[in-house]
Amino acid sequence: MQLPVYMDHAATTPCDPRVVEAMLPYFTQTFGNPGSRNHSFGWEAEAGVDAARQQVADLIGADRKEIIFTSGATESNNLAIKGAASMYAKGPAGTEKRGHIITAMHEHKAVLDPCKRLQKEGFDVTYLAPGKDGLITAKMIEEAMREDTILVTIMWANNELGTINEIPEIGKLCHDRGVVFHTDATQWVGKMPTDVTRDNVDLLSMSGHKIYGPKGVGALYVRRRKPRIRLTAIQEGGGQERGFRSGTLNVPGIVGLGKACELCAAEMDDERERLLALRKKIESAITSQLDTVQVNGHADKRLPNMTNISFGFVEGESMMMAIKEIAVSSGSACTSASLEPSYVLKALGIGDDLAHSSLRISMGRYTTEDQIDYAIEKIVAAVKKLRDLSPLYDMHNEGIDITKIEWQAH
Amino acid sequence: MAYGDKVIDHYENPRNVGSFGTQKEIKADKNVGVGLVGAPECGDVMQLQIKVNEQGTIEDAKFKCFGCGSAIASSSLATEWLKGKTLDEGLTIKNTQIVEELSLPPVKIHCSVLAEDAIRAAISDYKSKNGIESEAAHAH
Numbered sequence: 001m002q003l004p005v006y007m008d009h010a011a012t013t014p015c016d017p018r019v020v021e022a023m024l025p026y027f028t029q030t031f032g033n034p035g036s037r038n039h040s041f042g043w044e045a046e047a048g049v050d051a052a053r054q055q056v057a058d059l060i061g062a063d064r065k066e067i068i069f070t071s072g073a074t075e076s077n078n079l080a081i082k083g084a085a086s087m088y089a090k091g092p093a094g095t096e097k098r099g100h101i102i103t104a105m106h107e108h109k110a111v112l113d114p115c116k117r118l119q120k121e122g123f124d125v126t127y128l129a130p131g132k133d134g135l136i137t138a139k140m141i142e143e144a145m146r147e148d149t150i151l152v153t154i155m156w157a158n159n160e161l162g163t164i165n166e167i168p169e170i171g172k173l174c175h176d177r178g179v180v181f182h183t184d185a186t187q188w189v190g191k192m193p194t195d196v197t198r199d200n201v202d203l204l205s206m207s208g209h210k211i212y213g214p215k216g217v218g219a220l221y222v223r224r225r226k227p228r229i230r231l232t233a234i235q236e237g238g239g240q241e242r243g244f245r246s247g248t249l250n251v252p253g254i255v256g257l258g259k260a261c262e263l264c265a266a267e268m269d270d271e272r273e274r275l276l277a278l279r280k281k282i283e284s285a286i287t288s289q290l291d292t293v294q295v296n297g298h299a300d301k302r303l304p305n306m307t308n309i310s311f312g313f314v315e316g317e318s319m320m321m322a323i324k325e326i327a328v329s330s331g332s333a334c335t336s337a338s339l340e341p342s343y344v345l346k347a348l349g350i351g352d353d354l355a356h357s358s359l360r361i362s363m364g365r366y367t368t369e370d371q372i373d374y375a376i377e378k379i380v381a382a383v384k385k386l387r388d389l390s391p392l393y394d395m396h397n398e399g400i401d402i403t404k405i406e407w408q409a410h
Numbered sequence: 411m412a413y414g415d416k417v418i419d420h421y422e423n424p425r426n427v428g429s430f431g432t433q434k435e436i437k438a439d440k441n442v443g444v445g446l447v448g449a450p451e452c453g454d455v456m457q458l459q460i461k462v463n464e465q466g467t468i469e470d471a472k473f474k475c476f477g478c479g480s481a482i483a484s485s486s487l488a489t490e491w492l493k494g495k496t497l498d499e500g501l502t503i504k505n506t507q508i509v510e511e512l513s514l515p516p517v518k519i520h521c522s523v524l525a526e527d528a529i530r531a532a533i534s535d536y537k538s539k540n541g542i543e544s545e546a547a548h549a550h
């Protein structure tokens with residue numbers, strides 16, 4: 001087995017070789033600018049972009065005219081949130097009470113930070129706390145809705161936990177109330193069946209590099225019918241992408257994104273089952289071989305490809321050192337001077353001690369069962385080794401409640 | 411985090427891991443001084459124990475540590491340095507010496523501070539158990 005083993009597919013995925021192959025001609029041969037209307041170089045590039053637009057639309061049940069290409073999900077989120085807030089604002093810039101926006105505490109920073117920006121610009125934002133299972137439900141949204149609510153933005157699946165929110169129900173609620181509904185579907189699209197029409201989504205962000213496509217390309221779905229969603233553009237210029245997003249199109253990237261979507265659509269059903277079996281294997285092995293561990297988030301309403309596990313009495317960074325042959329993501333950012341446990345785990349009410357020692361293990365298209373077996377063995381051995389070193393684990397085994405000790409925080 | 415070889419070595423082969431008994435036993439044992447410093451929510455807890463003989467020499471030292479690689483290395487190194495020292499000599503160990511020995515990066519200096527705190531706390535615990543006057547338990 002080649003080491004280290006990559007188990008961080010929620011961070012990024014390798015490009016599928018079939019994607020790279022589809023892209024290559026668009027660097028050197030079909031290099032035209034799709035905006036060039038009067039020669040074949042431009043027409044051929046445009047044909048490539050059109051085909052990709054159709055592939056993206058097919059994956060999510062949209063019409064191709066509803067797909068806007070961007071540089072990635074961060075840009076899509078910014079355009080959707082700031083663009084919708086500005087378009088549907090109840091008052092002009094510079095005034096207060098411009099409208100109410102609902103989001104959640106454990107959204108990605110690419111949603112939270114645009115919302116924080118809007119707060120400074122006269123909008124009111126509610127940050128919902130998820131349940132202990134990590135979910136945002138339609139009921140929570142309904143209770144937070146106000147007369148002046150203009151936008152709801154809730155991710156489809158959480159990037160640290162894989163938990164799946166009640167998107168179709170939230171979308172229905174928003175449509176009933178005439179509120180624009182955006183979802184950051186970066187972790188969801190390509191892995192789970194998606195139909196924006198059926199699921200009542202108005203705006204959907206997605207990324208190429210999470211689905212075996214290239215980095216630096218993504219898309220925003222903008223609903224055109226029932227209701228027709230309008231956005232104020234953030235980036236202005238040549239008026240590409242129906243004026244929503246100016247700038248010469250990243251043709252090779254777009255072609256790659258399209259191919260990646262086509263492959264995900266074709267292989268989704270088999271892949272989902274295969275990954276779910278691997279996830280269940282790793283979760284049941286770890287929870288049966290170690291005490292004081294917990295799988296974070298809802299038991300079933302989670303993506304098949306990732307799991308987030310907290311290990312009591314083990315510190316996160318030393319854990320990462322002990323499993324350096326496995327590339328995973330740690331719940332805590334211990335490498336910075338200020339120790340900050342994951343805000344996502346904290347939003348679920350998970351204590352700092354457990355949040356400090358959590359791993360997000362995310363599998364993908366090339367993950368094998370052998371790799372999973374190897375990861376299980378390494379993780380179990382690492383936790384045992386570190387618990388032999390841990391004074392907290394001793395105290396726990398002697399029946400001492402470590403939360404009752406007066407620690408000298410420093 | 412890219413660590414130096416000495417941190418990796420202490421992390422992979424920690425010296426003197428363990429305890430001279432259960433929490434209850436070490437609390438009652440007059441020959442043992444215990445220093446427990448740090449906090450779980452800060453991501454590091456060190457427990458340092460010294461066993462002192464009748465001549466006032468630290469004849470053995472053990473540690474346990476919940477923390478990052480450099481916290482483990484700092485406490486492992488502290489036990490090595492304490493063995494064979496008198497209590498007063500033990501108090502001369504400074505965090506800067508630990509930083510230097512392990513080549514700790516700036517963001518990990520707090521680990522060496524914690525190790526120095528643990529040394530002082532263990533010596534102070536031994537002194538108070540045995541009725542020895544301790545000049546300012548915490549000198550910083």
